[in-house]
Amino acid sequence: HHQTSRPQYSLLPMAQHPHQNPNRSIAMTMFAAFIVSSTRALVVPSSVRTLAFRRAGASTLYASTLTTDATSSSSSGTSESSSLVTIEWVRDAVTNVLNESFDYKEVAKNAALGKFQKKNKKKNKKKGSTGDDEAPPFAEEPVVDLEAVATEAMASAVPFTGVDAMVTPATKEEFGDYQCNAAMGLSKNVKMQPRECAMKIVDGLKPLIGDIMEEPEIAGPGFINLRFKEDYLKQSVQQMAADASNRLAVPKSAQHKKIVVDFSSPNIAKEMHVGHLRSTIIGDTLSNVLEFSGHDVKRLNHVGDWGTQFGMLVEHLRTEYPEALSTETSGNVDLGDLVELYKAAKKRFDVDEDFKIRAREGVVKLQAGDAESLAAWESLCAASRVEYEKIYSTLNIEGLEERGESFYNPYLNNVIEELEGQGLAVESDGATAVFLDGYTNRDGSPLPMLVRKSDGGFNYATTDLAAIKHRVQLEDGEKADRVLYVTDAGQSMHFEMVFEAAKLANFVDASVSLEHVPFGLVQGEDGKKFATRSGETVKLKDLLDEAVRIAGEDVRSRMENPEEEFNEVMQCIAQTVGIGAVKYADLSMNRESNYRFSYERMLSLNGNTAPYMLYAYARLCGIIRKATDQEENGSDSSLVWPEAAEVIVSHESELQLIRNLVRLPDILNEVERDLYPNRLCDFLFETSQKFNQFYENCSVNKAETPELKASRLTLCVVTAGTIRLLLNMIGIPVLEKL
Numbered sequence: 127h128h129q130t131s132r133p134q135y136s137l138l139p140m141a142q143h144p145h146q147n148p149n150r151s152i153a154m155t156m157f158a159a160f161i162v163s164s165t166r167a168l169v170v171p172s173s174v175r176t177l178a179f180r181r182a183g184a185s186t187l188y189a190s191t192l193t194t195d196a197t198s199s200s201s202s203g204t205s206e207s208s209s210l211v212t213i214e215w216v217r218d219a220v221t222n223v224l225n226e227s228f229d230y231k232e233v234a235k236n237a238a239l240g241k242f243q244k245k246n247k248k249k250n251k252k253k254g255s256t257g258d259d260e261a262p263p264f265a266e267e268p269v270v271d272l273e274a275v276a277t278e279a280m281a282s283a284v285p286f287t288g289v290d291a292m293v294t295p296a297t298k299e300e301f302g303d304y305q306c307n308a309a310m311g312l313s314k315n316v317k318m319q320p321r322e323c324a325m326k327i328v329d330g331l332k333p334l335i336g337d338i339m340e341e342p343e344i345a346g347p348g349f350i351n352l353r354f355k356e357d358y359l360k361q362s363v364q365q366m367a368a369d370a371s372n373r374l375a376v377p378k379s380a381q382h383k384k385i386v387v388d389f390s391s392p393n394i395a396k397e398m399h400v401g402h403l404r405s406t407i408i409g410d411t412l413s414n415v416l417e418f419s420g421h422d423v424k425r426l427n428h429v430g431d432w433g434t435q436f437g438m439l440v441e442h443l444r445t446e447y448p449e450a451l452s453t454e455t456s457g458n459v460d461l462g463d464l465v466e467l468y469k470a471a472k473k474r475f476d477v478d479e480d481f482k483i484r485a486r487e488g489v490v491k492l493q494a495g496d497a498e499s500l501a502a503w504e505s506l507c508a509a510s511r512v513e514y515e516k517i518y519s520t521l522n523i524e525g526l527e528e529r530g531e532s533f534y535n536p537y538l539n540n541v542i543e544e545l546e547g548q549g550l551a552v553e554s555d556g557a558t559a560v561f562l563d564g565y566t567n568r569d570g571s572p573l574p575m576l577v578r579k580s581d582g583g584f585n586y587a588t589t590d591l592a593a594i595k596h597r598v599q600l601e602d603g604e605k606a607d608r609v610l611y612v613t614d615a616g617q618s619m620h621f622e623m624v625f626e627a628a629k630l631a632n633f634v635d636a637s638v639s640l641e642h643v644p645f646g647l648v649q650g651e652d653g654k655k656f657a658t659r660s661g662e663t664v665k666l667k668d669l670l671d672e673a674v675r676i677a678g679e680d681v682r683s684r685m686e687n688p689e690e691e692f693n694e695v696m697q698c699i700a701q702t703v704g705i706g707a708v709k710y711a712d713l714s715m716n717r718e719s720n721y722r723f724s725y726e727r728m729l730s731l732n733g734n735t736a737p738y739m740l741y742a743y744a745r746l747c748g749i750i751r752k753a754t755d756q757e758e759n760g761s762d763s764s765l766v767w768p769e770a771a772e773v774i775v776s777h778e779s780e781l782q783l784i785r786n787l788v789r790l791p792d793i794l795n796e797v798e799r800d801l802y803p804n805r806l807c808d809f810l811f812e813t814s815q816k817f818n819q820f821y822e823n824c825s826v827n828k829a830e831t832p833e834l835k836a837s838r839l840t841l842c843v844v845t846a847g848t849i850r851l852l853l854n855m856i857g858i859p860v861l862e863k864l
Contacts, residue, residue, distance in 0.1 A: 210377065210791050230286055231280040242275060301345070304351075309321075324349070340354070367840045371847070383422070384607050388610065388612065391430065391613070394436075395464045409612040439506055450506075453501045522857045594634060615644035648721065673708045680700075681699050681700050710739070734808070739849060750768065765862050793805055
């Protein structure tokens with residue numbers, strides 16, 4: 127969702143060419159357009175501008191970055207000195223080697239010429255397949271000035287960046303920790319064989335990474351495998367153990383940003399349903415990850431607290447709850463079940479014409495600031511707030527600031543004026559709309575984005591544009607660098623259009639990133655809409671209560687005496703397991719996928735589930751308690767982490783566990799960048815599997831020497847700390863005994 131723009135090419139004028147003819151001019155224009163259409167300029171913060179050329183015969187962008195210091199290591203994304211090396215450090219090293227070893231201008235030139243020659247070969251092959259001796263006159267190919275093409279490519283070229291380094295996590299354990307595929311695409315444009323090109327990269331890498339990594343290995347036609355040295359791995363996991371109760375030695379981001387995360391967004395006077403679950407827990411998890419990385423995060427709840435339905439509700443309160451219309455008495459009014467109140471008001475609206483007229487007039491009064499209408503509206507908001515705060519408390523959601531649609535009312539007229547002043551908003555069938563290039567109805571007609579209705583009312587798009595302007599531009603806003611909108615995938619086009627309009631209207635600077643974070647549907651076990659037996663939408667409160675009930679039954683079934691009173695500790699376990707199971711089951715799925723809701727699967731003790739991970743943590747705590755002679759003095763006893771010891775590797779499973787644990791910073795950076803919480807769950811499950819393999823082969827309490835016992839205990843501490851950190855990050859408290 128980064129902003130994109132087209133790079134500008136200053137084509138050579140015809141007067142500079144020795145042979146002026148229309149075909150040559152047309153050819154240069156056509157080829158320039160072809161090059162421009164194949165490249166994109168990615169807008170990134172401050173002094174960094176990236177220009178990407180798609181290389182001939184390659185499937186990835188060959189991008190280069192121009193900064194005040196092209197070889198700066200600050201792009202590694204970490205601000206604190208730490209022995210934990212991330213993939214960005216490796217990318218920086220490879221990038222430095224590329225800039226030292228190869229001429230990026232020559233690469234850009236060869237890529238541009240190769241691209242044209244490849245296109246020309248395809249045309250000639252197609253032409254030859256017709257069987258005609260000669261093509262008709264109108265099919266004559268215009269002549270292209272290749273020298274001019276080469277000159278333009280070299281003039282536009284900029285140094286290599288981390289994108290060009292093509293460093294990724296190793297796809298298989300036998301390939302090491304990382305792999306670099308840069309030589310495969312680069313070789314053609316530096317006129318080398320891939321293995322020869324890879325060797326040149328390796329020669330440059332050795333002095334840069336030699337203290338931390340083994341000598342790079344060239345595999346196959348030119349892939350470079352990179353593997354951490356064992357000494358580095360042992361030192362890193364020891365440092366993680368020393369910081370097990372805090373950050374596990376994971377450094378914060380060097381690029382501190384202000385980030386707004388817009389999530390949850392229930393509607394006033396309506397029950398929160400299962401759809402709100404996904405937005406709420408995905409948004410909360412992403413906020414936790416971003417805060418852990420060191421960013422300034424503002425969590426905003428864009429509640430639906432404004433609109434035409436409030437005229438109906440206020441008018442209903444006027445007759446049923448008149449005390450709600452006075453500021454002196456509205457605070458004492460119990461509106462009861464808001465859902466039933468809404469249904470009653472809607473029923474009157476549908477059958478009573480006089481009520482409908484009064485309701486519509488009530489909207490106008492409310493928007494005009496009528497005191498009675500505002501008092502009734504505030505009563506509705508307060509009652510709704512009480513209900514959804516109960517849900518947030520159950521889900522362990524904290525720090526979510528309510529800033530509803532009504533907040534942006536004072537800014538809406540100004541948004542319309544700015545859009546009209548720039549010629550972006552125009553009259554359309556009595557309404558005001560913005561028409562954006564590339565958006566059409568099914569019949570091919572332009573698709574309008576309405577910003578003002580024919581009756582003068584505003585639309586969701588207007589409010590969202592005002593919110594963007596407030597969050598990133600206005601002095602009383604957040605001045606955000608990045609804004610995330612966590613909503614269902616059905617709103618994707620809406621946000622695409624709103625973001626595009628905001629950019630065209632200059633409501634956001636080029637450095638600001640607006641990102642929609644879409645998610646799929648929650649379905650029933652039959653793959654259909656998740657609903658009650660009567661077909662109604664499942665209330666979120668009922669869903670969570672049922673999960674806790676089932677978890678409680680499971681806890682009781684495991685008690686020595688099932689008739690024993692269900693005490694506070696047992697209730698806490700049932701609550702943690704039940705709510706955690708619902709959250710983990712959702713977050714463990716790719717957020718863009720639909721998933722089938724199943725209590726049985728999510729509460730299982732087997733597989734990638736919350737109960738399994740909670741049990742893994744409790745088991746680790748038991749191992750550590752036993753190894754350190756810590757007495758279990760009841761539920762209030764808290765585990766004390768033993769001091770980190772020197773790590774000794776005596777078995778391959780120990781090394782595999784360590785390799786996995788030191789990947790933690792990379793996993794967190796991936797989630798920060800790509801916004802997929804399921805990667806946290808995947809890493810948690812993989813970590814627990816690696817630990818099981820280690821524990822099966824390496825006894826802790828029966829280790830051969832005290833030093834080996836201390837070493838293995840250190841690995842237990844880091845594993846437990848990792849599980850606790852990530853479970854807390856997704857909003858699940860851990861239990862030391864389960």
